[in-house]
Amino acid sequence: MKEIFCGIDLGGTTVNIGLVTNNGDLIQQHKIPSGVIDGVDAVVDRIAKVVHNWQIQDDQLLIRAAGIGVAGLVDTHRGILREATNFPGWINVPIVTKLHSKLDCPVIVDNDANVAALGEYSFGAGKGYDHMMMVTLGTGVGAGLILNGQIYRGAYGAAGEFGHITIQKDGPVCGCGRRGCIEAFVGTNGLVRNVRQRLSSNMTSTLRTYNLDKLTPKDIYQEAVAGDELARLVFSDAGENLGYGLGSVVNLLNIQHIVIGGGVAEAGKFIIDSAQKILNEFALNNGDQSARIVKAKLGELAGIVGAASLAMALV
Amino acid sequence: MKEIFCGIDLGGTTVNIGLVTNNGDLIQQHKIPSGVIDGVDAVVDRIAKVVHNWQIQDDQLLIRAAGIGVAGLVDTHRGILREATNFPGWINVPIVTKLHSKLDCPVIVDNDANVAALGEYSFGAGKGYDHMMMVTLGTGVGAGLILNGQIYRGAYGAAGEFGHITIQKDGPVCGCGRRGCIEAFVGTNGLVRNVRQRLSSNMTSTLRTYNLDKLTPKDIYQEAVAGDELARLVFSDAGENLGYGLGSVVNLLNIQHIVIGGGVAEAGKFIIDSAQKILNEFALNNGDQSARIVKAKLGELAGIVGAASLAMALV
Numbered sequence: 199m200k201e202i203f204c205g206i207d208l209g210g211t212t213v214n215i216g217l218v219t220n221n222g223d224l225i226q227q228h229k230i231p232s233g234v235i236d237g238v239d240a241v242v243d244r245i246a247k248v249v250h251n252w253q254i255q256d257d258q259l260l261i262r263a264a265g266i267g268v269a270g271l272v273d274t275h276r277g278i279l280r281e282a283t284n285f286p287g288w289i290n291v292p293i294v295t296k297l298h299s300k301l302d303c304p305v306i307v308d309n310d311a312n313v314a315a316l317g318e319y320s321f322g323a324g325k326g327y328d329h330m331m332m333v334t335l336g337t338g339v340g341a342g343l344i345l346n347g348q349i350y351r352g353a354y355g356a357a358g359e360f361g362h363i364t365i366q367k368d369g370p371v372c373g374c375g376r377r378g379c380i381e382a383f384v385g386t387n388g389l390v391r392n393v394r395q396r397l398s399s400n401m402t403s404t405l406r407t408y409n410l411d412k413l414t415p416k417d418i419y420q421e422a423v424a425g426d427e428l429a430r431l432v433f434s435d436a437g438e439n440l441g442y443g444l445g446s447v448v449n450l451l452n453i454q455h456i457v458i459g460g461g462v463a464e465a466g467k468f469i470i471d472s473a474q475k476i477l478n479e480f481a482l483n484n485g486d487q488s489a490r491i492v493k494a495k496l497g498e499l500a501g502i503v504g505a506a507s508l509a510m511a512l513v
Numbered sequence: 514m515k516e517i518f519c520g521i522d523l524g525g526t527t528v529n530i531g532l533v534t535n536n537g538d539l540i541q542q543h544k545i546p547s548g549v550i551d552g553v554d555a556v557v558d559r560i561a562k563v564v565h566n567w568q569i570q571d572d573q574l575l576i577r578a579a580g581i582g583v584a585g586l587v588d589t590h591r592g593i594l595r596e597a598t599n600f601p602g603w604i605n606v607p608i609v610t611k612l613h614s615k616l617d618c619p620v621i622v623d624n625d626a627n628v629a630a631l632g633e634y635s636f637g638a639g640k641g642y643d644h645m646m647m648v649t650l651g652t653g654v655g656a657g658l659i660l661n662g663q664i665y666r667g668a669y670g671a672a673g674e675f676g677h678i679t680i681q682k683d684g685p686v687c688g689c690g691r692r693g694c695i696e697a698f699v700g701t702n703g704l705v706r707n708v709r710q711r712l713s714s715n716m717t718s719t720l721r722t723y724n725l726d727k728l729t730p731k732d733i734y735q736e737a738v739a740g741d742e743l744a745r746l747v748f749s750d751a752g753e754n755l756g757y758g759l760g761s762v763v764n765l766l767n768i769q770h771i772v773i774g775g776g777v778a779e780a781g782k783f784i785i786d787s788a789q790k791i792l793n794e795f796a797l798n799n800g801d802q803s804a805r806i807v808k809a810k811l812g813e814l815a816g817i818v819g820a821a822s823l824a825m826a827l828v
Contacts, residue, residue, distance in 0.1 A: 329668040343765075350660065352767020353644040359764040359797055367680050367757045376760075376795050442682045445691075446761060449674035450658075452667020480691050482674055 203509040204264035204301065206245055207310065207501025208232060210284025213241070214498070215248050217261070218506035222321030224499060226252050234284065238291045246300035263304040263512040264297060265505035267313030272355050274308050280355070304512040310501060311358050312349045314494075315342025317504025318457045322495035327455035331447060332494065333360055333440070334460035335469075336415075338373070339381040345451065349508075361385065365442040383439035389415050392432045403428035419465045433468035440469065441476025448481040448489045459494030466493045518824040519579035519616065521560055522625065522816025525549060525599025528556070529813070530563045532576070533821035537636030539814060541567050549600050553611060561615035578619040580823035581612060582628030582816050588670050589623050595670070619827040625816060626673050627664045629809075630657025632819025633772045637810035642770035646762060647809065648675055648755070649775035650784075651730075653688070654696040660766065664823075676700065680757040698754035704730050707747045718743035734780045748783035755784065756791025763796040763804045774809030781808045 200219040207214040209232060217226040228248050232241055253259050270282020277294025279285070297305045308316075315332035318324040324332065328347040334340045339361030343350040351357050361381035362374055369378025373387060382388050390413050393405055404426050408417060422429035444456055456477075458470060474491045481488055496503055515534045522529040524547060532541040543563050547556055568574050585597020592609025594600070612620045623631075630647035633639040639647065643662040649655040654676030658665040666672050676696035677689055684693025688702060697703050705728050708720055719741050723732060737744035759771055771792075773781060789806045796803055811818055 327668075341765075345660065345665065350766070353642075353769040354767055356797070357765065357767040359767075362764040362795075362797055363678075363761040364680055364757045364795060365682050367754070374797065439682070442679045446678040447765065449677040450656075450672065450762065450765070451665070452669060452672040452674075454668045480677075480679060482671070482677055482689065 201262050201510075201513070202260060203506040204249060204261050204303075205502035205504065205506030205509065206264060206266040206297075207313070207505060208241070208245075208266055208268045209310070209501075210234060210269065210282075213245060214502055215245060216499070216502035216506065217252060217259075218503055220510060222503055222507070224502065227499075227502065234286070234288065238288055238293065238296060242293075242296045242300055245297070249301060261301065261303050263306070263509035264301050265313070265508035265512075266293065266297060266305065266307045267310040267501050267505045267508075268293070268307060269310045272307055272309045272312075274306065274351060274355060277305070277307055279307065304509070306508050306512055308349065308351075308505075308508055309342070309355065309358070311340040311342040312351065313342070313504035313508055314459060314496075314500040315344055315358075315457070315504070316349055316507045317496050317500040317502075318459070318494055319344045319347075320507040320510075321503055322500065323457045323492050324455055327453075329451065329453040330455040330457065331360065331444075331451075331453055332457040332459060332500075333444075335384060335440075335458060336460040337386045339384050340460075343451075343453075345453075360443060360447065363443045363446055365439060365446070380439060380443040384436045386415055388439075389418060389432055389436060392435055393418060393428070396428050396431060401428050405429060415461060415465070419468075422465060422468050430468050433465045434472040437469035437472030438476050441473040442480060444473060444477045444489070444491065445480025448477065454489050456489060456491045457494050458491060459497075459500060516577050516825075516828070517575060518821040519564060519576050519618070520817035520819065520821030520824065521579065521581040521612075522628070522820060523547060523556070523560075523581055523583045524625070524816075525584065525597075528560060529817055530560060531814070531817035531821065532567060532574075533818055535825060537818060537822075539817065542814075542817065549603065553603060553606050553608065557608075557611045557615055560612070564616060576616065576618050578621070578824035578827040579612060579616050580628065580820035580827075581608065581620065581622045582625040582820045582823075583608070583622060584625045586669075586671060587622055587624045589621065589666060592620070592622055594622065619824070621823050621827055623664065623666075623820075623823055624657070624670065624673070626655040626657040627666065628657070628819035628823060629774060629811075629815040630659055630673075630772070630819070631664055631822045632811050632815040632817075633774070633809055634659045634662075635822040635825075636818055637815065638772045638807050639770055642768075644766065644768040645770040645772060646675065646759075646766075646768055647772040647774060647815075648759075650699060650773060651775040652701045654699050655775075658766075658768075660768075675758060675762065678758045678761055680754060680761070695754060695758040699751045701730055703754075704733060704747055704751060707750055708733060708743070711743050711746060716743050720744060730776060730780070737780060737783050745783050748780045749787040752784035752787030753791050756788040757795060759788060759792045759804070759806065760795025763792065769804050771804060771806045772809050773806060774812075774815060
């Protein structure tokens with residue numbers, strides 16, 4: 199018999215809620231605005247209402263457990279959201295207790311990057327790889343680690359800051375204030391800075407027609423797809439820089455597999471090839487097959503499916 | 514009642530064998546040449562002879578289990594030494610089976626860096642820190658990781674290559690052939706290269722009297738202790754470069770504690786201060802106490818004590 203789990207992907211603007219079977223199939227999904235400004239109790243009520251509606255529609259529906267992923271610093275063990283940039287005022291929120299009292303099933307919380315990594319590991323592009331990292335490319339660069347087949351959280355739940363590995367100690371300043379982080383090269387600001395630098399050459403590019411102050415990775419991606427050579431070089435540069443960081447992680451952790459997700463990952467084919475090339479050069483060969491970089495499979499559902507996977511471990 | 518475990522530290526030139534109680538006290542120790550050229554069976558026989566002599570001296574002696582650390586690529590699960598630079602011809606050696614048949618107790622094998630890290634974690638400078646890394650500074654730069662209170666080995670037992678994290682993608686060439694690895698800055702070659710560079714200035718230094726082709730880290734250390742400013746700067750530079758790499762590890766793995774061991778670690782006070790300074794700048798602050806860098810406590814006994822600690826998990 200299929201068992202049903204609830205997966206909740208709580209972001210700063212949207213909550214994505216779903217019901218997932220124990221083999222990873224999504225059977226219900228609903229998206230609502232998170233409205234974090236109303237406070238945690240209101241948000242929990244809204245989530246519970248969505249779930250209760252499903253229960254009203256199907257009186258046979260038994261939810262075994264629920265998982266929630268939040269973009270912030272989480273103490274999974276104590277069930278607490280410690281702090282999160284996009285949730286102003288939500289400090290040390292006992293999110294598990296609050297959800298449990300409304301959903302009436304076991305609940306578990308984790309960081310969104312960890313949850314997405316678990317989703318890809320359990321039912322997506324990371325299936326079968328007990329040592330893997332999922333990297334999420336967007337405005338910033340985040341990551342979740344699966345080590346020995348489990349989410350690795352670190353001493354205080356803060357593990358996975360792959361974006362703030364240093365690849366060039368005297369490199370460009372990162373949003374975090376340090377120099378030469380991967381994010382400083384591969385995050386939105388890094389991509390746009392590289393567009394400016396490359397435009398200072400004589401190379402022709404449709405990107406010259408854009409207002410660079412408003413340029414997005416999506417713009418660069420669209421031009422790359424349309425054949426713009428400069429746009430493709432910018433992603434290829436980003437891939438190389440990503441590759442140096444991945445080499446460091448593979449050498450330190452001997453992981454086998456890297457899954458790339460997130461908005462910029464749409465530019466996958468332009469990024470992954472050059473990242474894999476650098477990774478092959480920089481990862482030590484210990485007589486083993488080298489680590490492969492692949493695109494994520496679950497897309498924006500990774501959050502729901504991963505949160506549900508997290509819940510599966512509760513029962 | 515105290516239980517006795519055997520710890521074996523098998524290096525390319527020397528085997529260090531000891532008996533260790535379950536609270537980490539060394540009660541016997543003996544060092545013999547390894548003579549790896551004679552092959553694994555001869556080496557195992559020599560080790561067994563040392564242990565049997567102790568058993569002859571004390572007929573009450575009961576060894577519960579034995580652990581062995583080897584400088585090479587190890588498959589702990591299968592009990593095999595896969596390959597090792599200093600053990601020519603030792604390919605896929607079933608070291609556990611061979612030792613077990615002579616010692617008549619459960620046996621476990623692991624990489625020497627992992628074993629040293631476990632030793633410092635169990636009974637040395639890493640006690641109480643479930644998320645830590647022990648870095649061994651010598652000709653090269655090695656490391657062992659303790660994550661969630663256990664040795665972390667990675668997919669194929671090759672984890673811990675901290676020395677080959679990239680901190681400067683266009684940096685100096687490393688012994689591994691890649692550029693800008695930590696080892697290229699902090700290993701022996703990196704130290705000597707930095708001495709040459711700094712000597713090209715007008716700075717006075719007793720290191721000018723040395724034959725630089727034969728300069729060792731120990732020479733540099735001795736001059737640093739004697740007050741030579743240039744020698745101190747060389748270690749301080751090494752510490753800074755170490756700090757960038759440690760920052761990457763702390764951000765990726767959220768470890769709390771770093772133990773520095775190995776020959777060059779004798780220069781601890783000149784290295785650790787500058788490493789800690791850079792680490793404090795480069796490690797993200799997630800509202801937690803930041804990771805501390807400390808000197809190893811067990812010295813050359815880390816191998817024996819760590820191997821015995823490994824054995825303790827068998828019973």
